[in-house]
Every structure is written in C-alpha cells, then in structure tokens.
Amino acid sequence: MTPSFLEIKGLTKNFGGLRAVNNVSFSMERDQILGLIGPNGAGKTTLLRLITGILKPDAGSIRFMGNEIIGRKTWDIVNMGIACTFQNMRPFRRLPIIANVMVSCLSPRAMKRGEWVKRLEAKAMDALEFAGISDMARERASTLSQGDLKRLEVARAVATEPELLLLDEPFGGLSPAETDLMAKSIKRLHKGGRFGRLHSEGPAMIIVEHKLQWLMKIVDRIVVLNFGTIIADGTPDEIVNNPRVIEAYLGRGEI
Amino acid sequence: MGLILFYFRKLFTVLKNEVLVLPSRVVVVFFFLFLLLLPLFTKDPYLLRIFTLTSIFAILAASWDLLSGFTGQMNFGHALFFGVGAYAAALLNRHANLPPWGTIPLGALAAVVAGLVIGIPCLRLRGTYLALTTLAFPIILMGLVFAFPDLTGGELGISGIARLARSRVADYYIAVVLMLGLCTIMWKITDSNTGIIFHAIREDELAVRASGINTTRYKLLAFCLSGFFAGVSGGLYAHFMRIAGPSTLEVSLSFQVVIWAIFGGIVTIYGPVGAVFVLFPLLEFLRFWQDYRTLMFAGVVLLILLYMPDGLFRWLRDKIEKECPRCKIRNVAMRHTCRVCTAPLD
Ligand SMILES: Nc1ncnc2c1ncn2[C@@H]1O[C@H](COP(=O)(O)OP(=O)(O)OP(=O)(O)O)[C@@H](O)[C@H]1O
Ligand SMILES: [Mg+2]
Numbered sequence: 309m310t311p312s313f314l315e316i317k318g319l320t321k322n323f324g325g326l327r328a329v330n331n332v333s334f335s336m337e338r339d340q341i342l343g344l345i346g347p348n349g350a351g352k353t354t355l356l357r358l359i360t361g362i363l364k365p366d367a368g369s370i371r372f373m374g375n376e377i378i379g380r381k382t383w384d385i386v387n388m389g390i391a392c393t394f395q396n397m398r399p400f401r402r403l404p405i406i407a408n409v410m411v412s413c414l415s416p417r418a419m420k421r422g423e424w425v426k427r428l429e430a431k432a433m434d435a436l437e438f439a440g441i442s443d444m445a446r447e448r449a450s451t452l453s454q455g456d457l458k459r460l461e462v463a464r465a466v467a468t469e470p471e472l473l474l475l476d477e478p479f480g481g482l483s484p485a486e487t488d489l490m491a492k493s494i495k496r497l498h499k500g501g502r503f504g505r506l507h508s509e510g511p512a513m514i515i516v517e518h519k520l521q522w523l524m525k526i527v528d529r530i531v532v533l534n535f536g537t538i539i540a541d542g543t544p545d546e547i548v549n550n551p552r553v554i555e556a557y558l559g560r561g562e563i
Numbered sequence: 564m565g566l567i568l569f570y571f572r573k574l575f576t577v578l579k580n581e582v583l584v585l586p587s588r589v590v591v592v593f594f595f596l597f598l599l600l601l602p603l604f605t606k607d608p609y610l611l612r613i614f615t616l617t618s619i620f621a622i623l624a625a626s627w628d629l630l631s632g633f634t635g636q637m638n639f640g641h642a643l644f645f646g647v648g649a650y651a652a653a654l655l656n657r658h659a660n661l662p663p664w665g666t667i668p669l670g671a672l673a674a675v676v677a678g679l680v681i682g683i684p685c686l687r688l689r690g691t692y693l694a695l696t697t698l699a700f701p702i703i704l705m706g707l708v709f710a711f712p713d714l715t716g717g718e719l720g721i722s723g724i725a726r727l728a729r730s731r732v733a734d735y736y737i738a739v740v741l742m743l744g745l746c747t748i749m750w751k752i753t754d755s756n757t758g759i760i761f762h763a764i765r766e767d768e769l770a771v772r773a774s775g776i777n778t779t780r781y782k783l784l785a786f787c788l789s790g791f792f793a794g795v796s797g798g799l800y801a802h803f804m805r806i807a808g809p810s811t812l813e814v815s816l817s818f819q820v821v822i823w824a825i826f827g828g829i830v831t832i833y834g835p836v837g838a839v840f841v842l843f844p845l846l847e848f849l850r851f852w853q854d855y856r857t858l859m860f861a862g863v864v865l866l867i868l869l870y871m872p873d874g875l876f877r878w879l880r881d882k883i884e885k886e887c888p889r890c891k892i893r894n895v896a897m898r899h900t901c902r903v904c905t906a907p908l909d
Contacts, residue, residue: 360773381772383776386773386774398769398770398773400763400770402762402766403766410756411774414759414776415775446890467774468774468775
C-alpha cells in the first residue's frame with residue numbers, strides 16, 4: 309500500500325484549558341481540493357498552523373508524502389512542498405509588493421526549481437501576474453486594499469511552487485467580482501502548468517472558507533470541524549444535507 | 564590613447580545619466596571627493612585626527628544599522644564587537660607581533676565569533692528582551708577584562724600597540740578609504756537579495772519562515788556581518804589610538820552608536836554614516852565650551868528626534884527629492900514630471 313499524500317492521525321492541540329483541535333484524523337490524495345469549514349473558533353486556522361509547523365501539537369502525527377513532519381521547522385516544511393497563506397494577512401508592510409514575493413522566490417525550494425530563471429524578479433513578477441496584482445508591483449504593501457493583500461498572500465504562497473497549498477479564507481474581504489476572479493485563479497492553479505517563469509505543480513489544496521456557495525464550486529470534498537472535532541466528511545452535496553452540520557451552524561445562530 | 568578616451572567618455576555619460584540626475588548622488592560624490600582630497604589642502608594634525616576617528620566610528624554606526632536597523636535585531640551592546648575587535652587586535656599585536664594589516668582582519672574575525680556567541684542565545688528573543696540581553700554582553704566581557712589584568716591590562720588597557728601607519732596622513736587615508744569601501748559594501752549587501760530577507764525579517768519573522776526561509780541562518784548572518792564590520796572599526800581604533808582599554812566596551816559607547824544611527828536615520832546605512840560626520844566633529848568643536856558640551860549635544864539630538872523622526876538625512880533627502888507615484892523612481896524635487904515615466908509629480 310502506498311502511503312497517502314497527507315495523513316493526519318489523532319492530532320490534538322490545547323491552548324491552556326481550551327482544546328482547539330481534538331483528535332483530528334483524515335487523509336487526502338495528491339489530486340484533491342479539500343474544503344475545511346466550521347463555525348468561528350472551530351479550530352480551522354489552528355489545524356492549518358499545526359500542518360505548517362507554526363504550532364506544535366500536543367499529540368498526533370502528520371505524514372506528508374510518507375514523511376513525519378511534526379517537529380520540523382516551518383521553513384523545512386515549506387521547502388518540502390507545503391505552502392500556506394495567513395487568514396489575518398501578514399505582508400512585509402514597508403517593502404514593495406515585488407519584494408514580498410521575492411522572499412518566497414529566495415527559498416531553497418523555489419531557487420532549485422527555478423535554476424534556469426536568471427532574474428528572480430521576473431519570476432516574482434509572474435507570481436504577481438498570476439494573482440492579478442502585477443500592476444502594483446512597486447507599491448508598498450502597506451498601501452494595498454484588503455482584497456489585494458489576500459492576493460499578495462496567494463502570490464507569496466504560489467511562488468514557493470508547493471505540492472500542497474493551504475489557503476486560509478482566500479475570499480475573506482473580497483467583493484463578489486474579486487471572489488470570482490480568485491476562484492478562477494485557484495482552479496487554474498490546480499490544473500497546473502506554466503505561468504510565465506512560474507511553474508505550478510497543480511498542488512493539492514486545503515481551503516478554509518466561510519463563503520460556502522463559492523467553496524462548493526471549487527472543492528470536491530469537504531471536512532467540517534466543530535469545537536475542534538471533525539463532525540462530517542464528504543462531497544459538497546452530502547455536507548449541505550448533513551443534519552449535524554446544519555445543527556452546528558444553526559446552533560451558533562449563523563448559516 | 565583611444566581606450567583612455569573611451570573610458571573617459573563612458574565615465575562622463577555615467578556621471579551625466581546616473582549621478583547628476585539626483586542631488587543625493589551628487590552629495591555622495593562630493594562627500595567621497597572631499598574626504599579623499601582633504602589632505603591635499605590641509606595637513607593640520609588635529610583636523611586629520613578628528614576625521615580619522617570620525618571615519619572609524621562611521622563604520623561602527625553603519626554596522627549597527629545593518630543588524631538593528633535592517634534586520635530589526637535591536638542591539639544595545641554594540642560596543643561588544645568594537646571592544647572584541649580592539650582587544651583582539653591589541654593582543655595579537657603585542658603577543659604575536661602581527662602588523663596592523665594582520666591584526667585588524669583577525670580582530671574582525673574574533674568579532675564575528677562574538678556575533679555568533681551572542682547571536683545564538685538571542686535567536687529566540689525579541690524587542691525589549693533582546694535589547695536588555697545584548698546590553699549585558701559587553702558588561703560581562705568588561706568583567707572578564709578586569710578579572711584577568713595580566714593579560715588585558717585591567718583598567719589601564721593594553722598600550723604600546725603599533726601605529727596604524729607611519730604618518731598622520733597615511734592613518735587618515737587608511738581609515739577613510741576603509742570607511743568608504745566597507746560602507747559601500749554594507750550598502751550593497753542591504754541592496755541585495757540577502758538585504759531583502761533582512762528587511763523582511765524585521766517586518767514579520769513568522770511570515771519569512773512561512774516563505775521557506777531559514778530565518779535562524781539569516782539572523783546569525785546579520786550578527787556575524789555586523790560583528791565583522793564593527794570589529795574592523797575596533798581594530799582600527801586600537802591601532803590608531805595605540806591603546807585598547809575598557810572604554811571600548813562601555814555602555815555609553817553602545818548608546819552613542821544607537822544615538823548616531825537614529826539621528827541620521829536607520830535602515831539607510833548612509834544615515835548613520837552622515838550622523839557620525841555631523842555629531843562627532845560637533846562634539847569636538849564644542850570642546851572649548853566644556854561645561855555645556857554634553858547639554859548642547861543632547862539638545863541637538865532631541866530637536867532632531869522631535870522634528871525629524873525618520874532621521875536627519877532621510878528628512879533632507881525627502882526635501883530635495885521626491886518619489887514618482889507611478890514608477891517609484893526618485894526625482895529632483897523641482898521637477899514637475901518624472902524623469903523616466905513622465906508621470907506628473909505632486
Ligand atoms: N494562540 C492562541 N492562544 C490561545 N487560544 C487560541 C490561539 N489561537 C486560537 N485560539 C483559540 O482556539 C480556538 C480555535 O481558533 P481558530 O483560530 O483555529 O478558529 P477558526 O476556526 O480559524 O475560526 P475563524 O473562522 O474565526 O477563523 C478559538 O477559540 C481561539 O480563541
Ligand atoms: Mg481562522
């Protein structure tokens with residue numbers, strides 16, 4: 309039996325008395341796009357942070373392409389091929405947009421894959437082009453709107469040429485038109501191929517999102533988290549009709 | 564002959580297209596020329612001495628900017644690198660009889676080791692904790708200096724070190740050329756890909772890690788590079804003053820460096836260098852006013868910090884130049900349209 313692409317077993321994380329992620333187990337394959345949903349505070353961001361090694365779990369294991377990644381440094385994990393975006397955007401505010409992306413282009417993984425690219429700036433530019441903010445390349449990140457910052461997050465993650473991409477609310481703060489664009493970009497990215505000097509591996513993705521109607525159009529599987537525990541796992545159609553999911557959302561007074 | 568003419572023409576076009584278009588570049592060229600030509604007009608030993616010391620401290624201030632300004636690793640104990648460079652050069656000269664061109668680079672390497680020694684425990688620290696911890700290291704070393712007076716000369720320091728060069732003018736040129744060269748190298752580093760990562764670490768270290776960059780390695784690199792340049796300056800100081808004493812490790816020197824850098828404008832390299840060239844001679848010339856000297860000095864610094872929070876030289880530069888809103892190229896403030904993309908400047 310070949311090992312799963314990503315295999316999470318018994319993952320648990322406590323913040324003091326609060327169990328943010330509780331005995332979470334699931335696995336996914338190389339070609340999947342997985343939606344991760346749940347009410348506010350369900351532990352979605354925490355789960356992503358555990359995968360990227362920003363947080364250390366209290367128990368459990370995460371195997372990525374057959375290798376245990378718990379205990380590894382965040383940069384090692386990124387260089388193994390897992391990239392992430394931050395829900396609360398963390399750009400390098402006083403640097404131009406292009407420099408923000410060049411940091412990712414300077415990671416060992418991106419450098420090795422782009423050895424043939426003479427000018428890093430050109431590659432960073434292609435990542436910006438992909439995310440649709442190349443016309444603002446010289447602006448400082450502090451001048452960007454919420455929506456553009458989201459796109460910058462995506463450009464930064466894509467520039468490391470990941471095999472697994474973790475997107476934390478990529479549609480957050482975007483207008484319907486921008487959301488549509490972002491959804492198309494994500495689909496295009498998943499198909500893989502070249503975007504100028506940037507190469508997309510057609511990464512597997514885990515997308516955390518509250519805008520369900522958009523998410524449904526992209527993903528082929530949804531995992532629902534509530535109070536840190538997985539309460540449902542299935543195709544989008546199965547999920548919307550699952551009574552436990554409806555209750556979890558209604559129970560908190562939101563739909 | 565044709566070749567000379569060719570290079571002459573090339574120099575001229577570079578001058579016309581790259582230098583004369585921006586007043587700040589003209590100022591830098593004049594700064595270089597002034598320092599390099601000064602001894603042709605005056606050989607006044609007092610003046611040359613002041614400018615030699617100014618150059619030495621300019622390297623120190625710029626090296627602080629590289630670590631604390633660019634990489635954001637607040638170092639309140641920068642005198643450590645200076646002191647290590649000075650003592651190492653002095654010891655090597657006295658005991659191994661090495662000449663200055665041997666002791667200064669080796670002293671700088673000793674400061675690199677010091678950079679590693681303080682860099683590793685400081686990797687996990689940030690902000691105030693980092694500042695306080697770095698403050699402690701030169702004090703610890705000072706304690707060691709007093710604990711082994713046979714080796715270090717204790718309070719008196721190590722004296723009788725070989726002169727930097729045979730004459731004052733030669734001393735001057737060694738210090739000035741090294742200062743111009745090393746500061747240019749520092750500026751080049753900050754302008755490189757490594758410099759971008761330094762900037763990014765200052766802005767958001769976690770996001771740099773999540774971009775796949777080994778931040779530990781780059782932070783240590785910043786400590787080592789900064790230590791190297793500060794160590795060169797310490798070694799130069801020891802050979803120029805012909806003494807390496809505990810004053811090179813004093814807390815007041817560490818603070819002095821921070822004041823210089825902030826006064827001139829951090830995250831620039833040129834700011835701290837310019838600041839030393841303003842403040843150090845100023846403090847010397849105020850000497851005949853002994854009683855009020857420090858007070859005047861504090862007054863000047865306070866005024867600048869209050870009215871020019873980004874530092875004197877940033878402020879000046881923004882007065883004479885403005886950035887094109889479209890292509891972000893700098894232009895003379897008098898222009899109405901950008902010199903490259905012709906967008907209107909307002
Ligand atoms: N660093 C932290 N320290 C303490 N508690 C935390 C920390 N991070 C998250 N939490 C708590 O853990 C729980 C899960 O948070 P998390 O951010 O993972 O939720 P989420 O599902 O991403 O929510 P949202 O949809 O609002 O983004 C919340 O109750 C939160 O308050
Ligand atoms: Mg979240």
